[in-house]
Amino acid sequence: GGGGGGGGGARTAVASVAEGKEGEAREMEEWVYSFNKVVIDTVYQIICFLYPVTGGERDFARFYVLETVARVPYFAYLSVMHLRETFGERSPTLSERMRTHYAEADNELHHLLIMESLGGNSSVIDRTVAQSMAFGYYWYVVGVYSFSEQAAYHLSELIEDHAYNTYNKYLADHADRLKSLPVPEGTYPPSNTQVQHPTIQGVSLCRKFGSEFEHEPKPKLQHQTLNINRCSPNPTSCVCV
Secondary structure (H helix, E strand, O other): OOOOOHHHHHHHHOEOOOOOOOOOEOOOOHHHHHHHHHHHHHHHHHHHHHOOOOOOOOHHHHHHHHHHHHOHHHHHHHHHHHHHHHOOOOOOOHHHHHHHHHHHHHHHHHHHHHHHHOOOOOOHHHHHHHHHHHHHHHHHHHHHHHHOHHHHHHHHHHHHHHHHHHHHHHHHHHHHHHHOOEOOOOOOOOHHHOOOOOOOOOOEHHHHHHHOOOOOOOOOOOOOOOOOOOOOEOOOOOOEO
């Protein structure tokens, strides 16, 4: 799987466009790496405590919260980049990176729409929890990205790694239940992702749940170490490999 196993490598191979030559791998400071892990692991443990996986309908509330938070870094990156551009910063890669982050945000919106279609946002309490966490996390990432793009991209890698592990385990444990559920309406990707989806009539939710990651845009940016493609679905067993 793309997202799993990314944390360790990031310690020595996270590159930053803002510092050094573009695409050049730079070693991350030990304290930054450790602090990022504490922040993301704490947020994730709070979500796990509030939303334990039980195999029931409440699981989709957990995934709704995860997807709401997962979109935030891309908004933060774009906010800082737009501000820098407003104050006159220009670089050959700035526009390309902004387009990439916008596509990533659209991609995460597709995931969020799936969880909303499954009822993950049906409770005002769950919406309040997700939106409050997202609001606080947004301003935190804005601050981090303003001072260190390297550290901010590492935050995204860590949260994507948790998302991969969450969905991979859920597919392995609850594939039979997902196979019995139809694909909800409104789960096609945004039109500007340029992805040609086959018809999903009659396809089980299990296939959709696993294959949604197959079509995610893969950024060409060398400074971003996370692999956006969280997992590659096995069409016969519908378990991420």
